[in-house]
Amino acid sequence: MNSTLTVTNFPDKTKSFEKVIEINNLRKGFGTQEVLKNVSLQLFKGENLAVLGKSGSGKSVLIKCIVGLFNPDYGTINVLGENVSELNNENLGELRKKVGFLFQSGALYDSMTIRQNLEFPLKRIKKDLTKKEINEKVNEALENVGLSDAIDKMPSQLSGGMRKRISLARTIVVDPMIILYDEPTTGLDPATSDEISSLINDVQKKYKTSSLIITHDIECARNTANRIIMLNDGVVYKEGGLTEFEKSSDILIRSFFK
Numbered sequence: 001m002n003s004t005l006t007v008t009n010f011p012d013k014t015k016s017f018e019k020v021i022e023i024n025n026l027r028k029g030f031g032t033q034e035v036l037k038n039v040s041l042q043l044f045k046g047e048n049l050a051v052l053g054k055s056g057s058g059k060s061v062l063i064k065c066i067v068g069l070f071n072p073d074y075g076t077i078n079v080l081g082e083n084v085s086e087l088n089n090e091n092l093g094e095l096r097k098k099v100g101f102l103f104q105s106g107a108l109y110d111s112m113t114i115r116q117n118l119e120f121p122l123k124r125i126k127k128d129l130t131k132k133e134i135n136e137k138v139n140e141a142l143e144n145v146g147l148s149d150a151i152d153k154m155p156s157q158l159s160g161g162m163r164k165r166i167s168l169a170r171t172i173v174v175d176p177m178i179i180l181y182d183e184p185t186t187g188l189d190p191a192t193s194d195e196i197s198s199l200i201n202d203v204q205k206k207y208k209t210s211s212l213i214i215t216h217d218i219e220c221a222r223n224t225a226n227r228i229i230m231l232n233d234g235v236v237y238k239e240g241g242l243t244e245f246e247k248s249s250d251i252l253i254r255s256f257f258k
């Protein structure tokens, strides 16, 4: 994708940014239920974009559309220059290698050690790596999330916060260009949530990734977002910088930004 656009909210107003995701007029429903009615948004290279919305507003549906798990009823989704709905399975598989997805549930493989959990996507996605390179990458990813000691443990031996950090390590181990975080801090205590938010920022700085952070945790958005989009009733209700949201007197926005 070569198109660039000047954005006003992120972070240098004079610069143009490359769009790594562009969604136009996305509609997605199930049976008679309209979940996403008309959603258009862009993710720019290198930014953390937080997508806020009430439970059931279609945030998870949105990222499942982005990775091609759901087909849109209408509209287009471009990821790294590819129209997701037009890709065959092979090309969709190739695209997914560049897009890391941190599931809402964490979704570690319970019967595998932490090392095996990280090796699994690496062996699938980076087929030409030697054993030594795989080891190095696994160790580096665990170091980045501060959990080198957990390498030979089983997921069941770790706390919820640790499992989230391991899920993040498993996402970054394959060097994705884009990371989609689905509720990265849900269910965690405030201190652990803050740790995860810092890790998201560390990953952005170190790997220069572009991230979509789906959340209803306002602190997570405050700590990580360069720009915020609020979804409501199937459309983008508001898009802007953190200060605009903090200052807004709109009742719905205030219900998040207390």
Ligand SMILES: Nc1ncnc2c1ncn2[C@@H]1O[C@H](COP(=O)(O)OP(=O)(O)OP(=O)(O)O)[C@@H](O)[C@H]1O
Residues within 6 Å of the ligand: 030, 035, 053, 054, 055, 056, 057, 058, 059, 060, 061, 062, 104, 183, 216
């Ligand atoms: N596979 C599916 N089949 C039918 N309905 C679905 C499916 N997936 C999601 N939905 C419906 O779409 C709506 C939005 O769900 P979604 O999971 O995207 O919400 P969410 O904004 O992620 O909520 P939360 O904050 O609780 O995670 C819900 O009403 C849900 O029941």
Ligand SMILES: [Mg+2]
Residues within 6 Å of the ligand: 059, 060, 061, 104, 182, 183
């Ligand atoms: Mg969800």
